[in-house]
Amino acid sequence: QVQLVESGGGLVQPGGSLRLSCATSRSIFSFNSMGWYRQAPGKERELVARTTIGGKTFYAGSVKGRFIISRDNAKNTVYLQMNSLKPEDTAVYYCNAEAGPRNYWGQGTQVTLSS
Numbered sequence: 001q002v003q004l005v006e007s008g009g010g011l012v013q014p015g016g017s018l019r020l021s022c023a024t025s026r027s028i029f030s031f032n033s034m035g036w037y038r039q040a041p042g043k044e045r046e047l048v049a050r051t052t053i054g055g056k057t058f059y060a061g062s063v064k065g066r067f068i069i070s071r072d073n074a075k076n077t078v079y080l081q082m083n084s085l086k087p088e089d090t091a092v093y094y095c096n097a098e099a100g101p102r103n104y105w106g107q108g109t110q111v112t113l114s115s
Contacts, residue, residue: 002026002104004095009109012085020080022095022106028076029053031097036069036080038091038111045094049080062088087113 003025012018020036028034035050035058049069050058057069068081078095090113095106 002097002099004097004104004106006093006095006106006109009093009111011112011114013115014085014087014113016085017081017083018085018111020082020093020095020109020111022078022080024076024078024097026076028071028073028078031099034071034078034095034097036078037094037096038089039094039108040088040091043091048093051078082111085111085113089113 005023006020008018008020010018031053033050033052036048037045038048039045046060048060048063049067051069051071059067066084069078071078090111092108092110094108097104
């Protein structure tokens with residue numbers, strides 16, 4: 001059973017920064033790719049950023065230039081550094097890992113922007 005455990009969410013002011021972490025229960029190399037999704041109230045879950053085992057990265061247009069996805073292979077952890085946060089970034093953020101046809105999800109961590 002694969003477990004993904006997110007941490008790092010919280011309440012932050014617009015313009016601030018947060019770093020989310022996603023720790024996996026097995027080697028990060030066992031996944032084809034890992035990424036972060038988010039779901040705001042009343043909206044569908046959307047892809048925020050993704051990194052592949054080959055090191056390629058993808059960002060949603062709304063976060064490009066502000067968010068950075070990275071990985072620490074030794075710690076089996078993926079990070080999402082979020083800078084210049086905006087009120088519209090408020091959402092529950094989920095870690096995702098793909099291993100062939102299987103998708104694994106974390107429990108989610110809340111990020112709230114409030115002045």
